[in-house]
Amino acid sequence: MVISMLTICICALLVMLAAATPFCSGLHRRPHREQDGTPEGEGQAISIIMAVHDNAQELERNLPAFLTQDYAPGYEIIIVDESSTDETEDVLKRFKHQHNNLYTTFIPESSHYLSRRKLALTLGVKAAHNEWIIITDADCKPNGSNWLQTMSRHCNDSHDLVLGFTPFEQSSKPFYQFERLLTSCYCMRKAQRGMAYRYDGHNLAMRKSVFMSNNGFLKNLKFLRGEYDFIANEHAQPQRTAVAIEPEAHIIQDSPSRKKWANSHLFYMETRRHLERSFGYRMLFNTDTLLLHINYLAQVAAMVYSALTSDWPILGAAVASAMITLALRATIANKAMKLFGVHVSLWSVPLMETRVAWQNLYFMLRHRFSDKYDFIRR
Numbered sequence: 001m002v003i004s005m006l007t008i009c010i011c012a013l014l015v016m017l018a019a020a021t022p023f024c025s026g027l028h029r030r031p032h033r034e035q036d037g038t039p040e041g042e043g044q045a046i047s048i049i050m051a052v053h054d055n056a057q058e059l060e061r062n063l064p065a066f067l068t069q070d071y072a073p074g075y076e077i078i079i080v081d082e083s084s085t086d087e088t089e090d091v092l093k094r095f096k097h098q099h100n101n102l103y104t105t106f107i108p109e110s111s112h113y114l115s116r117r118k119l120a121l122t123l124g125v126k127a128a129h130n131e132w133i134i135i136t137d138a139d140c141k142p143n144g145s146n147w148l149q150t151m152s153r154h155c156n157d158s159h160d161l162v163l164g165f166t167p168f169e170q171s172s173k174p175f176y177q178f179e180r181l182l183t184s185c186y187c188m189r190k191a192q193r194g195m196a197y198r199y200d201g202h203n204l205a206m207r208k209s210v211f212m213s214n215n216g217f218l219k220n221l222k223f224l225r226g227e228y229d230f231i232a233n234e235h236a237q238p239q240r241t242a243v244a245i246e247p248e249a250h251i252i253q254d255s256p257s258r259k260k261w262a263n264s265h266l267f268y269m270e271t272r273r274h275l276e277r278s279f280g281y282r283m284l285f286n287t288d289t290l291l292l293h294i295n296y297l298a299q300v301a302a303m304v305y306s307a308l309t310s311d312w313p314i315l316g317a318a319v320a321s322a323m324i325t326l327a328l329r330a331t332i333a334n335k336a337m338k339l340f341g342v343h344v345s346l347w348s349v350p351l352m353e354t355r356v357a358w359q360n361l362y363f364m365l366r367h368r369f370s371d372k373y374d375f376i377r378r
Contacts, residue, residue: 003313011317014302018321021295022328024288025353027181027336031188031243034154043152045074047128047208048136051120053082055138056091058254062141063091067099069148074101078127080120081106103127114221114377121227122216125208134205135228136251140166143250150249151205154242160210161232161241163191164203164249167342172255174344178352179359181342187232188243190281196236197281198229198272203244203251210235222376225264226271233275247341262363269367270375289357295325296354326350 022028048066052059059079066077077099081088083106092104105127107120125133132155134148142148154162165184168177183200190197211231220230232241256264272278299318306315330346337344344352 007311007313010302010305010314014298014314014317014321015324017295017298018324019328021291022325022332024291025329025332026183026185026189026285026288027329027349028332029189030185030336030339031192031245033245033339034192034242043071043073043149043155044132045076045130046071046148046152046155046205047130047133048075048077048148049121049124049128049133050077050079050136050138051082051117051124052079052084052088052138053116054084054086054088056084056087058138059088059091059095062138062254063095065141065145066136067095067102068145069142070145071148071152073152075148076101076103076129078124079104080124082116082120083107083109115217115224115227116377117225118217118221118227125211125216128208131208132205133208133211134203135231136204137202137253139254139256140202140251143252144248146248147251150246151203151244154244155205159240159242160207161191161196161236162205162244163188163196163199163232163241164201164205164244164251165340166201166203166251166253167340169252169255170343174348175352175355176256176261177342178344178349179356181336181340181344182353182356184340185336186281186285188245191232191236191241192243195238195277196232196241197277198275199232201228201251202253203249204228204231205244206231206235220274223271223274224375224377225267226274229268229271229275233277245340250341265359265363266367266370267375269363270372292353292357295321299325329353 069075079092079102081092081104092102096102096104105123107116107123121135132152134151151162151164165188166180168180170177180200187196187198187200214235217227217230219234220226223230299322302314302318306312306318326347329350333344333349334346336342
């Protein structure tokens with residue numbers, strides 16, 4: 001059988017795409033683990049800030065893990081209640097009687113025209129007695145008693161922000177876990193290699209003085225959510241952000257409901273319209289997504305062409321390139337999952353990577369046709 005030059009070119013193109021495109025992914029451009037900046041035992045006192053609203057159950061479940069940290073320099077926890085209507089106040093009173101480093105306050109129901117969550121966090125930061133603060137949420141808990149100690153090692157003179165990884169608990173849907181991993185790779189890589197753009201997590205440490213000198217959330221108080229994204233975007237400086245991806249530094253987030261998960265994406269679609277330095281970050285993600293689809297479309301097109309023309313070498317090359325793609329993407333994903341301690345079926349990774357792109361398009365369309373007043377405080 002004589003193989004034409006066209007067949008050779010098509011086969012070579014398929015193999016090159018299969019071998020190259022898997023490396024165009026956030027999972028491949030993952031952050032590296034940074035060395036501890038502060039030796040163990042030489043940290044400083046830290047304030048943990050949390051805003052809550054109708055989170056009685058979450059506080060019962062997760063607050064003890066914050067209150068039992070093994071951290072010699074000492075720490076305080078400041079919880080600001082957004083006028084909860086459930087048993088949140090009673091839960092906090094009970095914990096306060098048992099722990100003298102827990103402080104609580106509240107914001108009145110009458111607060112209008114600004115985000116109550118951001119107002120609550122601002123009050124918490126102002127009340128903090130320490131320079132370094134960590135902002136988190138009631139539906140999260142530290143991955144062990146050494147979480148604060150591990151995070152504090154990055155809180156040194158070289159940094160103003162520290163971004164810790166926030167995986168979903170293992171009972172969460174695999175796609176939720178994978179998407180958090182992929183997004184965190186993009187966000188943390190950007191922070192390590194230049195200047196943080198956004199932060200997809202609930203484990204953020206920063207200097208109180210930086211927050212206050214930059215007027216906190218003043219520029220974005222009207223937007224209901226996006227507090228972590230706005231902090232990273234507005235307060236980051238070049239080469240002044242650390243990432244904490246050690247397992248001991250993780251904060252585990254409760255499995256979200258479908259509604260909560262969807263709402264977080266819709267709010268991000270609004271938030272990103274107001275973030276600075278969007279072009280480079282989004283261009284990188286869009287390029288990776290485009291190359292991923294070009295590779296798969298080329299393989300499918302080659303299979304169809306080979307069936308119509310009986311050019312079987314092209315079919316063999318298409319099948320081989322598909323296997324190469326799957327194997328490389330699974331290998332790259334495995335390295336990222338081991339680094340972050342995430343456990344998802346490797347052979348589902350290519351499907352999940354594709355789903356992320358189409359899901360983003362879906363939420364973009366939902367946001368476009370939604371009422372924009374749903375995202376601001378009235």
